[in-house]
Amino acid sequence: MFEKAPRVREIAEKLIDDHHPHLRDAKDLIEYYIRDDGGVNWAGKCKKCSAFERFLTGKMFHIFVIAPAFEGWPMEKLRALIDHELCHIQRKTGIVVIDPTTGEITRKEWASKDDPENWLIREHDVEEFSDVIYRHGLWDTGIEKFAEAVRDAEYQMTLFDVQHEKELREAK
Ligand SMILES: [Zn+2]
Numbered sequence: 001m002f003e004k005a006p007r008v009r010e011i012a013e014k015l016i017d018d019h020h021p022h023l024r025d026a027k028d029l030i031e032y033y034i035r036d037d038g039g040v041n042w043a044g045k046c047k048k049c050s051a052f053e054r055f056l057t058g059k060m061f062h063i064f065v066i067a068p069a070f071e072g073w074p075m076e077k078l079r080a081l082i083d084h085e086l087c088h089i090q091r092k093t094g095i096v097v098i099d100p101t102t103g104e105i106t107r108k109e110w111a112s113k114d115d116p117e118n119w120l121i122r123e124h125d126v127e128e129f130s131d132v133i134y135r136h137g138l139w140d141t142g143i144e145k146f147a148e149a150v151r152d153a154e155y156q157m158t159l160f161d162v163q164h165e166k167e168l169r170e171a172k
Helices: 006-019 051-057 067-072 075-087 130-136 159-171
Strands: 002-004 030-035 044-048 061-066 089-091 093-098 105-110 119-121 147-150
Touching: 006 030, 006 061, 006 075, 030 067, 044 075, 044 119, 061 067, 061 075, 067 075, 075 130
Parallel strands: 030 061, 044 147
Antiparallel strands: 002 030, 044 061, 089 119, 093 105
């Protein structure tokens, strides 16, 4: 089952304020969910929404944290996991203004947040994102057993499952 997670959002938005400037004006485009363990072999997941999921939710990305991690992990480890998932979100650059005499960038804007084409899933640069190691240390080994990112096409659990589980819950 899935539940929206305001507490995860709270932690994530603090991380965005501190470390993810490209997401500061796009906080409303990310939804956060707690997922019951259900035997999955990851602790966190970041997914770019498919066109249909965008249609249903108005979001660009969904971030999932499994309940045992959310409930059982120390706060610093949970923060590292959420930071890791946020690192998967990449945004294209928009307008860049370069001073013709100095060659310096005088203005740089992020590409429009409303166009899905401007958003990408960023792959890991090392086994762990170097910025997450910098901020949280080597917070976990074999991290990809616990955290992964998926593009929409590779993802088996769609919003159909979410809706289906919600209906099942309500029917009980
Ligand atoms: Zn990852």
